[in-house]
Amino acid sequence: MTSMVSGEQARRLEKAYGGKVMISEPMKKHTSFQIGGPADALVEPHDVEALRRVLQWAWSESLPVFVLGNGTNLLVADEGIRGIVVRVGPGLDGxxxxxxxxxxxxxxxxxxxxxxxxxxxxxxxxxxxxxxxxxxxxxxxxxxxxxxxxxxxxxxxxxxxxxxxxxxxxxxxxxxxxxxxxxxxxxxxxxxxxxxxxxxxxxxVRARMAEYMKDRKVKQPLHLPSAGCVFQNPSGRGAGRYIDAAGLKGLRVGGAEVSQVHANFIVNAGGATARDVLILMGVIRRTVYEKFGVDLVPEVRVVGG
Ligand SMILES: Cc1cc2nc3c(=O)[nH]c(=O)nc-3n(C[C@H](O)[C@H](O)[C@H](O)COP(=O)(O)OP(=O)(O)OC[C@H]3O[C@@H](n4cnc5c(N)ncnc54)[C@H](O)[C@@H]3O)c2cc1C
Missing domain, CATH: 3.30.465.10 (Uridine Diphospho-n-acetylenolpyruvylglucosamine Reductase; domain 3)
Known part of the structure; x- marks a missing residue:
């Protein structure tokens, strides 16, 4: 994949916003799935004015911008993301x-x-x-x-x-x-x-939070990388119940696996690629549709490519 951001542009961006530009930054380092190819350039603005300067610079250079939070609801393509990824995190967390x-x-x-x-x-x-x-x-x-x-x-x-x-x-x-x-x-x-x-x-309030945490530890595969629930819940019944009833728990494509703990989670069981996850998502959608006539809508955001 050819980068849209040249070395010379990266240097100008560093000057324009007053922070560091990470070139060809692996997105797998920034996603809870631990999946994703390189972002052409990734920046972490330290305050609102720096954020504005990044956006104005990218706008004037006609470069696409993708906003990244904690990367916990994302499936980033193996080819990565072209243009500028703007991480909103420390510095903007008061x-x-x-x-x-x-x-x-x-x-x-x-x-x-x-x-x-x-x-x-x-x-x-x-x-x-x-x-x-x-x-x-x-x-x-x-x-x-x-x-x-x-x-x-x-x-x-x-x-x-x-x-x-x-x-x-x-x-x-x-x-x-x-x-x-x-x-x-x-x-x-x-x-x-x-x-x-x-x-x-x-x-x-703390007691209720402790209960929620306990519940998650039992019901979710928190020991493996994932992006949380892959599909939105259709009205009336959880998506996980359809996936479980379709017998898909444990189904694997490459390193991607339908969690044994919670069927609406796909986990990265080791070295999964975005392609593995997308193929598995396709199998789940098709099987659930054929068995129950329900068209599952992805909750995870697929970006890049
Ligand atoms: C173990 C686990 C459990 C989870 N449980 C839940 C749950 O119970 N309920 C639930 O709803 N979700 C859950 N999630 C999914 C996820 O944590 C949420 O959707 C979360 O709100 C995503 O936040 P993020 O910062 O990681 O966003 P990212 O994944 O970084 O981005 C998600 C989207 O938001 C956009 N975005 C991010 N920041 C900004 C910003 N500042 N301005 C504009 N756009 C922005 C991105 O461009 C992208 O389109 C879970 C995920 C995991 C891994």
Whole structure:
């Protein structure tokens, strides 16, 4: 695959935004699946102004931009990603409390944010403690668990357009839906959100978080790399139940395997490629459709190629 970013452009980008540019950076180092070929260039802006400078520079060079959070919902192609990958993480992860609300940078990890909220005696975010993504990824995916979603508590989101323009959207304007939001189009990067919670006893919030963690340890294959649930749950029944009932648990293509623990997880059992996972996803979809007439919709985002 030919890179879209030359060495000379990488040097200019470093100057333009005031940070490091990683060239041909293996995406398998940045995804929970531990799968994915090289990104032409990967940057980690240290604050909002640096983020804007990266976006304005890429815009002026007509280079495509992909936003990366913690990479826990992604299947990155073996060929990698062309253009600039912008990682929103440390530096954009500050947390401040405003009464019963928390204002957080979208680079913060959900478990860290959930624990901070508990320590401040705020309830409404404990369900997120076992989700390994960032707040930005959660706002994009409308992440959720145990009958809660991030959309339920989002009051406001601050974002930057690919041209560097700043904007603020209310929770309603975010268009939260099943595992999607207005950020799903990839034309804006969220850098901060205001979440509305409610006061509670920190001990009882922590106790609920401990229960959620215990539940995940029993029900999910946390000992192997994965990207969480591969398919969205069709209405009425979990996708995993269809996959299990179709007898697909343990089915393997190369290094990719339908988890024995949770049928809606594909695990990287060793050296899996994106191609292995895509073939396995195809087999699962076809088999479940033939047996139950249900067309499973992927939840994992397939990027690059
Ligand atoms: C073990 C395990 C358990 C999981 N359990 C759950 C669960 O219970 N519920 C659930 O909903 N999910 C779950 N997930 C999936 C995943 O953690 C969530 O979808 C999470 O919100 C993704 O966040 P991320 O930072 O990793 O996003 P990434 O995977 O990095 O990106 C996902 C999408 O968000 C976009 N994006 C990321 N950051 C930003 C930003 N700042 N601005 C704009 N766009 C952005 C990306 O471009 C991409 O399209 C699980 C995953 C694993 C591995």
């Amino acid at each position: 947390i401040t409390f405003e009464g019963e609300c928390v204002r957080a940078g979208t680079g913060v990890s959900l478990p860290a944010l959930a624990r901070e909220c508990a320590d401040h005696g705020l309830s409404g975010f404990e369900w997120a403690v076992g989700i390994p993504g960032s707040l930005g990824g959660a706002l994009t995916m409308n992440a959720g668990a145990y009958s809660h979603t991030v959309g339920d508590v989002t009051r406001e989101v601050r974002m930057v357009g690919l041209d560097g323009a700043l904007s603020v959207k209310t929770g309603e304007e975010m268009q939260f839906a099943q595992r999607s939001s207005r950020l799903s189009h990839g034309d804006s990067i969220a850098y901060q959100a205001l979440l509305a919670l409610r006061p509670a006893d920190p001990g009882s």
